[in-house]
Amino acid sequence: MIQLAFRQNVLDHGWVELHSVMGNDLTIVNAARQSFGQTSTDMGEKEKGLINFLMRERHGTPFEMVVFTFNIKLPIFVMREWVRHRIASINEYSGRYSKMIEDYYIPKDSKIRSQTGKPGAYRFEPVGTFKAKAVQKFMAAVSSVCWNSYEILLKMGIAKEVARMILPVNFYTQITWTINLRSLLNFINLRSADTAMWEIQEYSRAVEWIIHQQIPVTYDSFLKNKRVAP
Amino acid sequence: MIQLAFRQNVLDHGWVELHSVMGNDLTIVNAARQSFGQTSTDMGEKEKGLINFLMRERHGTPFEMVVFTFNIKLPIFVMREWVRHRIASINEYSGRYSKMIEDYYIPKDSKIRSQTGKPGAYRFEPVGTFKAKAVQKFMAAVSSVCWNSYEILLKMGIAKEVARMILPVNFYTQITWTINLRSLLNFINLRSADTAMWEIQEYSRAVEWIIHQQIPVTYDSFLKNKRVAP
Amino acid sequence: MIQLAFRQNVLDHGWVELHSVMGNDLTIVNAARQSFGQTSTDMGEKEKGLINFLMRERHGTPFEMVVFTFNIKLPIFVMREWVRHRIASINEYSGRYSKMIEDYYIPKDSKIRSQTGKPGAYRFEPVGTFKAKAVQKFMAAVSSVCWNSYEILLKMGIAKEVARMILPVNFYTQITWTINLRSLLNFINLRSADTAMWEIQEYSRAVEWIIHQQIPVTYDSFLKNKRVAP
Amino acid sequence: MIQLAFRQNVLDHGWVELHSVMGNDLTIVNAARQSFGQTSTDMGEKEKGLINFLMRERHGTPFEMVVFTFNIKLPIFVMREWVRHRIASINEYSGRYSKMIEDYYIPKDSKIRSQTGKPGAYRFEPVGTFKAKAVQKFMAAVSSVCWNSYEILLKMGIAKEVARMILPVNFYTQITWTINLRSLLNFINLRSADTAMWEIQEYSRAVEWIIHQQIPVTYDSFLKNKRVAP
Numbered sequence: 001m002i003q004l005a006f007r008q009n010v011l012d013h014g015w016v017e018l019h020s021v022m023g024n025d026l027t028i029v030n031a032a033r034q035s036f037g038q039t040s041t042d043m044g045e046k047e048k049g050l051i052n053f054l055m056r057e058r059h060g061t062p063f064e065m066v067v068f069t070f071n072i073k074l075p076i077f078v079m080r081e082w083v084r085h086r087i088a089s090i091n092e093y094s095g096r097y098s099k100m101i102e103d104y105y106i107p108k109d110s111k112i113r114s115q116t117g118k119p120g121a122y123r124f125e126p127v128g129t130f131k132a133k134a135v136q137k138f139m140a141a142v143s144s145v146c147w148n149s150y151e152i153l154l155k156m157g158i159a160k161e162v163a164r165m166i167l168p169v170n171f172y173t174q175i176t177w178t179i180n181l182r183s184l185l186n187f188i189n190l191r192s193a194d195t196a197m198w199e200i201q202e203y204s205r206a207v208e209w210i211i212h213q214q215i216p217v218t219y220d221s222f223l224k225n226k227r228v229a230p
Numbered sequence: 231m232i233q234l235a236f237r238q239n240v241l242d243h244g245w246v247e248l249h250s251v252m253g254n255d256l257t258i259v260n261a262a263r264q265s266f267g268q269t270s271t272d273m274g275e276k277e278k279g280l281i282n283f284l285m286r287e288r289h290g291t292p293f294e295m296v297v298f299t300f301n302i303k304l305p306i307f308v309m310r311e312w313v314r315h316r317i318a319s320i321n322e323y324s325g326r327y328s329k330m331i332e333d334y335y336i337p338k339d340s341k342i343r344s345q346t347g348k349p350g351a352y353r354f355e356p357v358g359t360f361k362a363k364a365v366q367k368f369m370a371a372v373s374s375v376c377w378n379s380y381e382i383l384l385k386m387g388i389a390k391e392v393a394r395m396i397l398p399v400n401f402y403t404q405i406t407w408t409i410n411l412r413s414l415l416n417f418i419n420l421r422s423a424d425t426a427m428w429e430i431q432e433y434s435r436a437v438e439w440i441i442h443q444q445i446p447v448t449y450d451s452f453l454k455n456k457r458v459a460p
Numbered sequence: 461m462i463q464l465a466f467r468q469n470v471l472d473h474g475w476v477e478l479h480s481v482m483g484n485d486l487t488i489v490n491a492a493r494q495s496f497g498q499t500s501t502d503m504g505e506k507e508k509g510l511i512n513f514l515m516r517e518r519h520g521t522p523f524e525m526v527v528f529t530f531n532i533k534l535p536i537f538v539m540r541e542w543v544r545h546r547i548a549s550i551n552e553y554s555g556r557y558s559k560m561i562e563d564y565y566i567p568k569d570s571k572i573r574s575q576t577g578k579p580g581a582y583r584f585e586p587v588g589t590f591k592a593k594a595v596q597k598f599m600a601a602v603s604s605v606c607w608n609s610y611e612i613l614l615k616m617g618i619a620k621e622v623a624r625m626i627l628p629v630n631f632y633t634q635i636t637w638t639i640n641l642r643s644l645l646n647f648i649n650l651r652s653a654d655t656a657m658w659e660i661q662e663y664s665r666a667v668e669w670i671i672h673q674q675i676p677v678t679y680d681s682f683l684k685n686k687r688v689a690p
Numbered sequence: 691m692i693q694l695a696f697r698q699n700v701l702d703h704g705w706v707e708l709h710s711v712m713g714n715d716l717t718i719v720n721a722a723r724q725s726f727g728q729t730s731t732d733m734g735e736k737e738k739g740l741i742n743f744l745m746r747e748r749h750g751t752p753f754e755m756v757v758f759t760f761n762i763k764l765p766i767f768v769m770r771e772w773v774r775h776r777i778a779s780i781n782e783y784s785g786r787y788s789k790m791i792e793d794y795y796i797p798k799d800s801k802i803r804s805q806t807g808k809p810g811a812y813r814f815e816p817v818g819t820f821k822a823k824a825v826q827k828f829m830a831a832v833s834s835v836c837w838n839s840y841e842i843l844l845k846m847g848i849a850k851e852v853a854r855m856i857l858p859v860n861f862y863t864q865i866t867w868t869i870n871l872r873s874l875l876n877f878i879n880l881r882s883a884d885t886a887m888w889e890i891q892e893y894s895r896a897v898e899w900i901i902h903q904q905i906p907v908t909y910d911s912f913l914k915n916k917r918v919a920p
Binding site: 020021037064071089 | 250264291295299322404405408
């Protein structure tokens with residue numbers, strides 16, 4: 001079922017879901033053709049060539065005419081990187097208005113990792129299954145203590161915005177995210193990179209998988225251009 | 231024919247045309263409901279109340295989830311104000327790549343105006359039909375001289391980007407414009423105001439007419455809120 | 461010592477410190493006078509009148525010519541609201557690169573609060589000293605457990621970016637923040653409001669106190685204009 | 691006199707003038723060091739290495755902490771490209787409020803050029819001194835007719851905003867421009883390129899000359915990085 005591609009599960013409790021999209025490859029071509037007072041109705045070789053040209057020469061504005069909205073469930077520590085992409089619109093689940101979600105992220109065995117090397121050139125390596133299992137249990141125990149404490153505070157009548165202060169950044173939140181294709185390709189370029197934190201890489205790959213089906217020609221061009229956004 | 235509303239003629243040779251739209255009133259409601267982890271499927275009284283609340287309290291981000299693309303033909307001097315709205319995406323017809331369009335703007339009788347008063351409080355008044363006719367002819371004559379000179383330069387083999395330097399700012403250009411609803415309401419608030427230049431007011435009113443049909447509840451709310459954007 | 465005003469302590473371990481500033485009231489006047497090809501060298505009545513006019517009529521761009529940089533120490537849950545102001549530049553202390561800071565926020569007695577009413581119209585009231593003391597101890601105990609667990613994970617050789625996942629959002633972080641005066645007045649308008657979370661109000665008031673000394677005329681004008689940013 | 695470098699004449703009547711600057715190379719280093727909770731007081735080899743690293747890896751935000759304000763006099767057709775750089779603040783001389791400036795741009799001999807080839811790969815070549823002289827005289831004559839017509843309309847009592855409609859885009863305007871270093875390096879990268887319009891290249895080179903003295907280490911790093919902005 002092709003529909004499935006529009007929702008990707010990520011990490012242990014997260015997901016990325018395409019909510020809506022405005023425009024496609026042809027929209028980009030016609031925005032660029034505005035400069036010449038021309039319009040195309042089909043994606044032929046000329047149109048593909050134009051998209052390659054725009055990508056390579058970094059004529060970015062035509063790519064801003066395609067806009068995506070996603071619903072995303074992600075841990076707070078991932079959200080803290082996500083929100084740094086300023087050319088985008090976000091609405092987030094509010095811990096002031098609503099009870100937080102009882103889901104927290106625990107890395108799988110192979111992602112319980114050690115860190116060596118210097119900033120910008122860290123190497124991360126799995127610590128081994130035995131140690132990983134112990135760490136997972138430990139992290140889950142702490143997360144669970146925090147959640148229970150949160151519920152106790154709520155039961156004591158403490159305001160949600162105060163009670164949630166003791167919830168760790170591995171707890172999940174949810175957002176609606178609207179972003180144009182130019183800004184999104186920049187997000188994917190940066191957040192799919194090896195040096196990015198593994199967990200946000202996973203989200204970036206989910207986003208990439210979903211959108212590449214919407215703008216296949218642009219995506220090919222992005223890959224040819226070494227994944228540098230226009 | 232309802233379709234007609236999506237294209238509005240403006241001034242003597244200009245127009246505004248809705249190219250595409252993503253989202254509607256319900257999109258705004260559901261983006262805001264993200265904060266509560268809830269979803270609405272119909273626009274009832276509760277949903278209307280929520281939009282009024284968001285508008286009044288200036289919770290602006292949910293309005294960013296609705297996005298419009300327009301094609302617009304407008305004089306360069308109007309474009310020079312238009313482009314100052316930075317939270318938007320523009321592709322413009324290029325006088326470097328293409329021969330300019332042989333259309334220039336001449337104000338109608340009642341808009342050949344005099345200016346009195348101080349900056350921020352100018353009064354503009356029609357100069358009277360007789361004088362207006364003379365001014366129109368004069369402006370048209372100068373515009374025509376410029377266009378002919380432009381064509382002469384092109385025939386002499388001069389680059390388009392050099393030849394166009396002598397075209398006045400009343401010549402028309404064309405753009406594709408993508409903008410979210412929050413930024414658009416701010417545009418309408420500023421550019422429909424009495425103190426705005428009359429010609430951009432006309433464009434602003436055309437945009438307003440087109441979009442109010444797409445987001446009727448939000449538009450009502452905008453009017454109630456004294457046309458202040460959220 | 462006038463110098464003291466440039467650093468304000470906020471909450472139990474936080475602070476706001478002015479790092480540098482470009483421009484002052486006169487900068488705003490002269491940016492606006494650009495429209496007339498004029499320059500002022502002193503702040504007289506005319507200049508004050510111009511600033512009032514710009515503020516009231518929401519001619520915002522001249523206020524963008526004054527730029528501030530701050531260093532700020534704040535809890536993560538405050539940072540999560542802070543970062544939503546997109547027209548600004550931020551560098552943040554990194555929990556991937558560095559060991560986190562061992563400071564966490566516990567509200568003072570009068571700010572251990574209950575929450576009643578509906579979203580947008582919540583009332584927050586102190587729960588009383590006796591209960592507050594208990595809640596403070598409880599929150600401190602949980603925070604302390606989390607910090608100790610974080611240190612254990614680090615000692616086990618787990619990567620910083622994994623270990624910090626179990627630190628709650630009441631832990632402190634640090635940022636460098638550059639923002640222009642127009643965007644900053646909008647920040648202050650929204651974050652000093654009664655409906656804002658109390659903790660971010662405190663930061664907003666600290667910022668307000670620091671900057672009002674730098675741009676006294678603009679600040680007066682902001683107050684006269686009911687604290688609506690231009 | 692070192693002072694001279696802060697004002698560069700451009701084209702026949704234009705100039706770029708540095709008005710103020712906030713920050714320097716060390717500001718960038720310390721913004722980046724925020725991530726590690728460290729501070730530098732001198733630019734040593736380590737600091738240079740850090741700037742190179744930030745530039746190469748496109749960690750752009752530290753470069754946003756340095757901000758420049760310029761005063762610039764430039765032809766309208768150059769301004770029309772300039773204003774497309776959205777991450778910046780502009781105040782412009784207003785043809786609605788003030789009488790326009792009686793200066794227009796005529797390219798020098800070697801820049802009266804022909805255009806061959808395809809979009810994105812145009813070649814521009816001088817047309818020869820004899821033809822160039824004729825074109826210059828012709829362009830000046832048309833510009834002069836437009837200016838005289840503008841003055842006639844003003845004398846007839848026509849509003850400035852109407853009268854100026856017949857002024858060509860080679861007339862000069864003036865702006866105040868505030869922009870951070872990251873956005874400015876992007877401007878320079880795009881507008882100093884061979885494919886950019888020659889006239890804006892000239893302005894870009896003037897800006898480049900002025901700023902390279904303010905942030906010498908960053909500028910070296912920019913050159914090493916093939917002039918790609920971080």
